[in-house]
Amino acid sequence: MTGPTAAAAAGPILAVRDLRVQISGRRGTVRAVDGVSLDVVRGEALGLVGESGSGKSMTLRAILGVLPPDARVTSGQILLDGADLVPLSQSALNRIRGPKIAMIFQEPMSALNPVMRVGHQIAEGPRVHLGYSRSKAAERALDLMRRVGIPDPERRFRAYPHEFSGGMRQRVMIAMALSCDPEIILCDEPTTALDVTIQDQILRLLARLCRESDVSLIFVTHDLPVVAQICQRVAVMYGGQIIEHGDTRDILLDPRHPYTLGLVRSAPDVEQVRESLVPIPGSPPSLVSPPPGCRFHPRCSFAEEDCRVMPTPLRLLPGGRSTACLHYERCAEALAAEQVTP
Amino acid sequence: MGRMTFVVHRILMLVPVAIGVTIIVFFMIHLIPGDPARTILGIHATPRAVAILHRQWGLNQPLVSQYWLFMDRLVHGNLGQSLFYGAPAASLILTRVPATLWLVGYAAVLAIVISVPLAMIAASRKDGIRDHLVRAIPLLGLGMPSFWLGILLIYALAINTHLFPVSGYGTGFGGHLHAMFLPALTVAIALAPVVIRSLRASMLNVLGAEYITTARAKGVPARRLFARHVLRNAVIPAVTVLGINIGFLIGGTVVIENVFAIPGIGQLMINSILQRDFPVVQGVTLVFGVLVVLVNLLADLSYAALDPRVRFDR
Numbered sequence: 233m234t235g236p237t238a239a240a241a242a243g244p245i246l247a248v249r250d251l252r253v254q255i256s257g258r259r260g261t262v263r264a265v266d267g268v269s270l271d272v273v274r275g276e277a278l279g280l281v282g283e284s285g286s287g288k289s290m291t292l293r294a295i296l297g298v299l300p301p302d303a304r305v306t307s308g309q310i311l312l313d314g315a316d317l318v319p320l321s322q323s324a325l326n327r328i329r330g331p332k333i334a335m336i337f338q339e340p341m342s343a344l345n346p347v348m349r350v351g352h353q354i355a356e357g358p359r360v361h362l363g364y365s366r367s368k369a370a371e372r373a374l375d376l377m378r379r380v381g382i383p384d385p386e387r388r389f390r391a392y393p394h395e396f397s398g399g400m401r402q403r404v405m406i407a408m409a410l411s412c413d414p415e416i417i418l419c420d421e422p423t424t425a426l427d428v429t430i431q432d433q434i435l436r437l438l439a440r441l442c443r444e445s446d447v448s449l450i451f452v453t454h455d456l457p458v459v460a461q462i463c464q465r466v467a468v469m470y471g472g473q474i475i476e477h478g479d480t481r482d483i484l485l486d487p488r489h490p491y492t493l494g495l496v497r498s499a500p501d502v503e504q505v506r507e508s509l510v511p512i513p514g515s516p517p518s519l520v521s522p523p524p525g526c527r528f529h530p531r532c533s534f535a536e537e538d539c540r541v542m543p544t545p546l547r548l549l550p551g552g553r554s555t556a557c558l559h560y561e562r563c564a565e566a567l568a569a570e571q572v573t574p
Numbered sequence: 575m576g577r578m579t580f581v582v583h584r585i586l587m588l589v590p591v592a593i594g595v596t597i598i599v600f601f602m603i604h605l606i607p608g609d610p611a612r613t614i615l616g617i618h619a620t621p622r623a624v625a626i627l628h629r630q631w632g633l634n635q636p637l638v639s640q641y642w643l644f645m646d647r648l649v650h651g652n653l654g655q656s657l658f659y660g661a662p663a664a665s666l667i668l669t670r671v672p673a674t675l676w677l678v679g680y681a682a683v684l685a686i687v688i689s690v691p692l693a694m695i696a697a698s699r700k701d702g703i704r705d706h707l708v709r710a711i712p713l714l715g716l717g718m719p720s721f722w723l724g725i726l727l728i729y730a731l732a733i734n735t736h737l738f739p740v741s742g743y744g745t746g747f748g749g750h751l752h753a754m755f756l757p758a759l760t761v762a763i764a765l766a767p768v769v770i771r772s773l774r775a776s777m778l779n780v781l782g783a784e785y786i787t788t789a790r791a792k793g794v795p796a797r798r799l800f801a802r803h804v805l806r807n808a809v810i811p812a813v814t815v816l817g818i819n820i821g822f823l824i825g826g827t828v829v830i831e832n833v834f835a836i837p838g839i840g841q842l843m844i845n846s847i848l849q850r851d852f853p854v855v856q857g858v859t860l861v862f863g864v865l866v867v868l869v870n871l872l873a874d875l876s877y878a879a880l881d882p883r884v885r886f887d888r
Contacts, residue, residue: 298790322796329793337791342784346883347806356802357792392882408792 244271244311245415245448246295246333251308253287253294260520264290264303266472270450272416277442277449279463279480281456281495285516287472288452292418295450296335297325313415330361334409338421340401344393350404351377351389357411376407380437399430403437410441416448423458435461456499460484468492471517471527474546478553486567488549488560491528493567526558534562577878584874588867595863599856600644604637614657614852653860654853658846663853667839667861673743674838677827678865680754681761682820688766693773693808694800700778712770715763720826724760724833731756741835757834761826765819772815776808783807810881817873821866 253265265287272278280288293299295310297317310317312332317325329335337343345353354376355369364372370389377385380403393401402422409417419438423431439462442449451463459466460480467477468489476489487493494512514531517523523530529539539558546554557563603610611627612619628634631654632643647654653663696708715723732740744753780786781804789803828840835841839858846854878884 296791298787322790326790326793326795329791331793335788335791337784337788339784343788345785345789345803345807347810347881348802356789356794360792360794360798394883405788408788412793 243273243314245274245313246270246272246450247309247311248291248295249309249311251291251294251310252306253290253299253303254306255290255300255303257302257520262519263472263522264519265294266519266522267308268469268472268474270467270474270477272448272450274415274448275442275446276465277439277451277463279459279466280450280452280469281454281459281466282469283454283516285519286469287519288469289420290472291469292335292420292450292452296329296333296418297322298335327361330357330414331412332414333416333418334412334414335418335420336402336405336409336422339425340398340405341393341425343405344401346393348392349390350393350396353393354404354407354411357408361412372411373407376411377404379410379441380404380407381433382407398426399434402426402430402434406434406437406441410445410447413445414447416450417442419449419451419453421453421455422451424453424455431458438462456484456495468495471522472519473527473556475528475544475556476554477546478549478551482551482553486564488553488555488563489528489557490532490534490563493563494531526556534559534566580878581875584871588871591867592864595860595867596645596648597641599860599863600641602856602859603852609633614850616850648860653857656846656851656854658849658851658854663857666842666854667857670837670839670842671861673836674824674827674831674840674865676743676750676754677757677761677830677836677838678820678824678869680751680758681765681823682816684758684762685765685769685816688762689769689773690805692766693770693777696770696774697777697781705774708770709774712763712767716767718764720760720764721829721833723763724757724830727756727760728834743836743838754836757830757836760830760833761823764826765816765823768819769812769816773808773812776811777804780804780807806880810877813873813876813880817870817876820869820873824862824865824869 248268248270251265251268252263255262255264268287268291270278270280280291282288290299290303293303294305295317297320299305305318308318312328317328320328344350351370351373354373355364355366358364358369358372359366362369362372374385374389377388382388382400382403388396388400393404396404405422422438423434426434435458438449441447449462451459453459463480465478466480466483467474468483468491469475470491476483476487476492478488483492484496487496491512494510497510498512512531517527517530523540525538525540525542526532526535526544529535532539534557536559542558544556544558546556548554549560603613606613609624611624611631611633615623615627632640635643651664653667655661656663656666659666692708692712696705699705728740731737738756739753742753744750786799786803789799794803827838828843830836831838831840832844839861842854843858843862845851846858
């Protein structure tokens with residue numbers, strides 16, 4: 233599913249190829265990520281959206297090599313600047329995590345070490361990776377705290393995470409992620425735990441910092457307006473697979489997969505106020521024994537006989553977008569019908 | 575409330591506990607049925623000796639004034655005259671306190687030295703073979719009576735190999751370190767299983783925490799990850815467990831000091847009980863009580879020092 237956009241010209245910083253992650257559990261093996269491929273170009277923000285359990289967080293963790301103990305990558309490649317990360321040992325990965333890839337987590341409270349001073353947590357990366365002395369690393373941390381907008385950094389340096397507000401903690405996380413000038417930052421729902429006003433501040437901050445330092449982002453969220461605000465491209469995940477992918481505008485305004493259509497319809501949209509929100513019927517598929525054919529067919533109102541049996545790989549559509557839906561034109565028809573009868 | 579206020583507050587809270595200890599110690603002799611003087615002096619005591627003791631201790635006065643008398647002497651550092659040694663009980667006890675403190679402190683350090691790496695090994699792979707071994711084998715130490723374990727250690731490491739002396743306290747810091755190794759090890763082996771389990775549990779807890787994933791995401795190498803992130807968080811709950819158990823262990827030194835002939839207050843206690851030297855028994859009990867209270871205070875203070883989230887506004 234290589235997007236033939238700018239990726240082909242510049243060459244992607246990160247390329248994931250047919251990634252599969254399995255979690256062995258008591259009730260069987262969960263195929264949490266089932267053949268995901270994606271590309272990220274320098275300076276670009278890629279959105280990864282989907283319901284809880286669609287495999288988006290697992291994909292991020294697999295890229296960084298911080299999967300939970302019972303999960304493992306069973307096949308596929310994670311190419312960072314062309315080099316595969318999958319076969320690397322943890323100690324080899326440690327040299328990449330920080331200076332090449334960094335991550336921002338959903339819950340800044342639990343993601344910060346409660347007994348370590350905030351400044352030291354930010355300074356740790358430069359100490360470990362850039363070989364900075366204690367004082368030089370502290371200076372770097374103060375500088376980063378200023379850049380992410382933490383007021384009074386000299387005093388806040390010695391504070392502990394519990395002395396910060398949620399928004400300030402997330403700024404600390406961002407400062408930590410930036411501390412070794414990575415090429416790509418993986419964001420795992422970084423604004424979900426925050427108030428809407430703070431959420432907006434953090435998004436603007438992230439967008440600005442990425443512009444300034446040419447960092448790429450993979451931005452995992454289930455919040456479509458957030459995607460619209462920050463991402464140039466978006467990939468929609470369902471049941472451990474990417475089911476639609478393309479430019480953010482195209483995907484959100486003119487979806488070509490009934491699941492994306494469902495997501496757009498069930499999201500409160502400020503720009504296009506709809507009469508009522510339409511929930512997607514049913515619940516996400518079991519990833520132990522996923523339904524045959526299209527994984528979305530049991531919940532899909534457009535489903536036909538072939539959806540139940542045919543494999544549904546991503547297909548390239550005009551305009552550089554792709555979809556896994558066999559009957560994607562139905563989405564366009566449904567949208568057109570909706571706009572006629574408001 | 576600031577940290578200093580917390581410390582002062584916590585120390586002031588010791589006063590009622592200490593008074594409670596003195597009340598229990600004072601009433602010990604009165605819990606034994608019959609005339610305390612006869613209990614102390616034995617059945618062959620002459621009426622004259624009994625009468626002298628009655629007058630000396632004010633045994634013919636009401637209990638409240640007896641307690642007052644006892645407290646009055648206590649605050650002046652007077653625990654009474656030893657009936658057997660003929661010396662003041664207080665000085666007898668004070669000369670022996672260092673040996674006991676040495677034993678307790680040494681044992682606590684050894685217990686930590688044993689527990690931290692073992693807990694680490696166990697927690698590194700939960701439910702693995704090493705985890706089961708680390709959880710099972712130290713239980714032997716918990717189950718074995720300490721006098722028996724002490725004798726085994728003497729047999730193996732002192733009599734057979736001459737690595738350590740069979741008994742005694744040694745002289746000088748190095749001497750103490752060498753001579754007290756076996757008794758301290760005996761105590762530590764009994765203490766370690768509890769500490770290992772508590773540390774292992776809190777390490778597993780910490781290893782599953784999101785901030786450990788954050789640290790790994792930062793590329794923190796394994797050794798630094800363990801020292802800076804895992805251990806620091808995992809010791810916090812373990813400190814309380816260690817504190818409570820050192821409290822228990824202070825009572826346990828009575829047995830160990832006798833097995834290893836260490837001139838501490840535990841040995842003094844046994845000798846004085848056998849001699850019916852009641853003022854000394856009373857004094858040692860008091861010192862034991864105060865030590866337990868102080869160890870708990872120390873555990874509380876280190877807890878507050880280790881965890882910045884502890885709030886002092888209680």
